[in-house]
Amino acid sequence: MNVSFVADVGGTNIRLAQIEQGKLVHIKKYLCSDYSSIDAAIKAYFAAHPAVTFSAGCLGVACPVSSDFISMTNNNWQFSIAKLQASLKLDWLGVINDFTAVAHAVTILTQDQKEQVGKGQAHSHDNIAVFGPGTGLGVKHLTMTNEGWLALDGEGGHVDFAPVDELDIAIWRFLTDKYGHASAEEVMSGRGILQIYQALAKHQGVPAVFDDPADITDRALDGSCALSRATLNQFCRIMGSFAGNLALNLGTRGGVYIGGGIAPRFLNFLKDSDFRARFEAKGRFRDYVANIPTFIITEPDHGLLGAMAYLAQNYKG
16 A cells, blocks of 8 residues: 655654545654664654555655755754655655744644634635744745745744834843844744743843743743743733734735744633734734734644645645
8 A cells, every 4th residue: 555654853853654534644753863864764664564655755854955965953864855765765755844844734724723812814825924933933924826835935033023012122122232133033932931031030120030931931820920920921922013023024814823832832821911912013004914813733743734735735646
């Protein structure tokens, strides 16, 4: 039996799955450090399923994809796409950036795999924006072409942080003093939570007790630390303003989606925050963005889903 497979390849883990009737099945995670190459890791997965023949695959990799040669950012794997395809005896192999995969995932998410924040109605086949606070800040836009969805490349996570209120200005000053420049990634990421916390501590003239973003988030959610709660509130406000900017940049009437590993941890907190108010606070264009929906991706396997969506669109076998 011929089947297709997908993989989500990070610095620490590689997750693989098969595609069966448009669904992900047989999901398996391996430690990258257990294998000398990506070739060896994928072949270990193939060997665990001897009854099937793998004919096509798509890999979402956590590094730039601009040529045949791929060099992983956070582990020592390097490979040629063409040579890997030949070694795996595949008819077709797609290799895309991991956040390109996240972007493609939003085109096939079900209602159970996302949570809407605020009002708005998505327009089918209209432009979409997706961003994901995590270790860094990934940003993509999607537009529909005659060949299907196209993810537009860019480095939107490194645009200037644009302060909106007085607390934002305090955070901007803190980051500018520290780095000489304040980028969006320095506030919307794991370290961004910590840096907002440190900036607000300095602004309030109180000690910064915690140095772990997870601790700050936990204290905010259980209400045991006022500074942590203020930090998470400001993080949500900043995300709202940034999401609204993305909506304006490309007229994303298909929606703005938040992926990554951070936002789903405090979904209810975010829904109760000023995220949506800041999203819509665009002056004369308030009504324009008010009709654009915002979503949190709650599906943990959205990287694999996106690789599947990309494969389905591009593999013609």
